[in-house]
Amino acid sequence: MTAVAEIMDYDEVLERFDPVLGLEVHVELSTDTKMFCGCPNFFGSDPNTQVCPVCLGMPGALPVVNGKAVESAIRIGLALNCEVAEQCRFARKNYFYPDMPKNFQTSQYDEPIVFEGHLDVVLDDGETFRVGIERAHMEEDTGKSLHVGGADGRIHGAEHSLLDYNRAGVPLIEIVTKPITGAGHRAPEVARAYVTALRDLLRSMHVSDVRMDQGSLRCDANVSLSPKGSGEFGTRTETKNVNSLRSVERAVRYEMRRHAAVLASGGEIVQETRHFDESTASTSSGRPKETAEDYRYFPEPDLVPIAPSQEWVEQLRTTLPELPWQRRRRVQQDWQLSDEELRDLVNAGALDLVAATVDAGASPAEARSWWVAYLSQQANERGVDLASLPITPEQVARVVELVGEGTLTHKLARQVVDGVLAGKGDPDEVVAAEGIEVVSDDSALQSAIDEALAAQPDVADKIRGGKVQAAGAIVGAVMKATQGQADAKRVRELVLASCGQE
Amino acid sequence: MPTISRDEVAHLAGLARLAVTEAELDTFAGQLDDILDSVAKVNEVAAEDIPPTSHAVPLTNVFREDVVRPGLSREQALANAPATEENRFRVPRILSEEA
Numbered sequence: 382m383t384a385v386a387e388i389m390d391y392d393e394v395l396e397r398f399d400p401v402l403g404l405e406v407h408v409e410l411s412t413d414t415k416m417f418c419g420c421p422n423f424f425g426s427d428p429n430t431q432v433c434p435v436c437l438g439m440p441g442a443l444p445v446v447n448g449k450a451v452e453s454a455i456r457i458g459l460a461l462n463c464e465v466a467e468q469c470r471f472a473r474k475n476y477f478y479p480d481m482p483k484n485f486q487t488s489q490y491d492e493p494i495v496f497e498g499h500l501d502v503v504l505d506d507g508e509t510f511r512v513g514i515e516r517a518h519m520e521e522d523t524g525k526s527l528h529v530g531g532a533d534g535r536i537h538g539a540e541h542s543l544l545d546y547n548r549a550g551v552p553l554i555e556i557v558t559k560p561i562t563g564a565g566h567r568a569p570e571v572a573r574a575y576v577t578a579l580r581d582l583l584r585s586m587h588v589s590d591v592r593m594d595q596g597s598l599r600c601d602a603n604v605s606l607s608p609k610g611s612g613e614f615g616t617r618t619e620t621k622n623v624n625s626l627r628s629v630e631r632a633v634r635y636e637m638r639r640h641a642a643v644l645a646s647g648g649e650i651v652q653e654t655r656h657f658d659e660s661t662a663s664t665s666s667g668r669p670k671e672t673a674e675d676y677r678y679f680p681e682p683d684l685v686p687i688a689p690s691q692e693w694v695e696q697l698r699t700t701l702p703e704l705p706w707q708r709r710r711r712v713q714q715d716w717q718l719s720d721e722e723l724r725d726l727v728n729a730g731a732l733d734l735v736a737a738t739v740d741a742g743a744s745p746a747e748a749r750s751w752w753v754a755y756l757s758q759q760a761n762e763r764g765v766d767l768a769s770l771p772i773t774p775e776q777v778a779r780v781v782e783l784v785g786e787g788t789l790t791h792k793l794a795r796q797v798v799d800g801v802l803a804g805k806g807d808p809d810e811v812v813a814a815e816g817i818e819v820v821s822d823d824s825a826l827q828s829a830i831d832e833a834l835a836a837q838p839d840v841a842d843k844i845r846g847g848k849v850q851a852a853g854a855i856v857g858a859v860m861k862a863t864q865g866q867a868d869a870k871r872v873r874e875l876v877l878a879s880c881g882q883e
Numbered sequence: 884m885p886t887i888s889r890d891e892v893a894h895l896a897g898l899a900r901l902a903v904t905e906a907e908l909d910t911f912a913g914q915l916d917d918i919l920d921s922v923a924k925v926n927e928v929a930a931e932d933i934p935p936t937s938h939a940v941p942l943t944n945v946f947r948e949d950v951v952r953p954g955l956s957r958e959q960a961l962a963n964a965p966a967t968e969e970n971r972f973r974v975p976r977i978l979s980e981e982a
């Protein structure tokens with residue numbers, strides 16, 4: 382193993398260099414079948430059970446393009462503000478590797494299906510950064526290798542490798558940014574925010590599972606440094622195996638610091654692919670990067686060109702759903718949120734959850750309060766994403782409803798939510814199983830009632846004297862004290878009981 | 884007049900995983916030169932207004948429905964593999980490259 386690389390202090394990096402990024406994101410489409418054959422595109426099946434002569438690269442097998450995948454590619458392009466090619470072709474990218482049985486990958490080279498777009502990315506402080514999109518093209522995924530005999534399934538020291546071709550031929554869209562300049566110290570954050578925005582966009586379009594942990598969304602981060610003010614791009618490295626949003630940020634940051642240390646000591650950056658290690662948040666040298674010529678691209682003779690008509694493209698444009706930024710704008714208006722409130726919602730990863738809770742019947746304010754406050758706190762304590770909490774928007778909406786009906790006080794509602802989080806079932810089941818109901822909380826009500834009676838002794842005397850209609854004033858005070866969460870009917874009964882009027 | 888060097892032939896042979904002898908490098912360099920010369924002649928004829936042709940038939944947009952079709956069983960898929968293990972194709976270790 383090579384020695385641990387020197388890295389430079391981050392602030393010093395920025396004093397001396399401007400970072401330039403290029404991000405390549407591969408997205409597996411969630412079509413029913415593969416890109417060029419009718420094999421199922423399903424994650425997690427037994428090895429080599431979703432294969433056929435086409436995706437195994439057997440002699441004489443001929444590919445046929447999956448129309449749905451082309452549709453998805455065009456829709457993705459439209460959502461990314463791209464132009465759609467009037468005509469484009471597939472090309473063969475030639476290289477030998479056991480995970481690619483054909484010995485070439487069917488891809489696109491100089492004629493991507495969509496090109497020249499942009500994605501506006503919202504940073505943590507609410508500022509928008511526009512990332513240019515160079516192109517997005519269609520290709521196919523490779524099989525999966527299992528390296529036997531080495532440490533951690535890595536290739537170093539492996540005795541041999543085992544191949545599963547279920548993934549070979551799965552439709553893949555590669556989305557490539559233009560060089561991202563001008564991000565300065567925010568470059569790592571921009572990288573993370575871009576991949577996050579892209580993931581949210583693709584998810585809202587239902588074109589991919591976008592699961593970084595399962596590899597259906599993968600990011601390669603190209604980083605180079607340009608001496609401050611020179612305007613000249615330095616040599617870049619391409620870091621692979623970046624499997625989470627956090628890793629995207631960390632990998633970019635690490636490479637910036639490593640490049641700076643190499644350059645400052647008079648060294649040269651080697652153009653190569655690097656491997657990101659989650660556990661150390663550092664990168665290690667992979668293979669030298671092939672040049673495009675080495676892939677000997679040529680037009681794929683077995684597939685005819687694709688020429689999307691204007692009508693088709695316009696028809697596909699009408700199928701775009703409400704995109705994340707449109708949704709944010711609408712939600713902000715509908716729910717009357719300030720920029721800050723909206724930002725908190727987005728940063729907490731709560732926007733979709735709150736929206737779904739509102740759709741399930743809760744008021745925006747109640748839904749927002751649950752997700753941003755109590756549930757965010759629960760997620761933090763468990764160290765998981767808000768969306769991974771074992772409670773659904775429908776369940777939260779039901780709790781809100783129970784509070785509205787007066788079945789639960791706010792305090793009891795938390796108890797019910799805790800029960801749901803603990804896997805005790807739906808809110809109604811928790812209420813029934815644990816006997817949680819407002820009436821069972823009479824003691825809390827009673828103390829509020831005692832306080833209200835003590836505060837208004839003349840009213841209390843009137844009730845004691847038989848003027849039961851005077852109880853309304855005490856009930857009102859108790860409802861105010863419990864922020865309207867108590868069951869007014871029950872409060873009235875208790876008030877009357879307290880004054881001997883049953 | 885294209886000329887392809889011995890080094891370029893050796894590089895191409897490496898990319899194609901072909902074992903080529905020193906003598907063959909000279910032979911192939913000469914032959915590839917002839918081929919490139921011929922292609923260069925075609926280039927002279929091709930005018931600006933003639934788009935490069937990759938397909939002889941004027942067809943576009945040949946698509947398949949996104950519907951699953953039966954493929955091979957695992958037994959069939961692995962039948963001709965020189966070696967298998969754990970229902971996977973077993974291949975020799977791959978040197979100095981990272982998956």
Ligand SMILES: [Zn+2]
Pocket residue numbers: 415418419420431432433434435436437550954
């Ligand atoms: Zn297949």
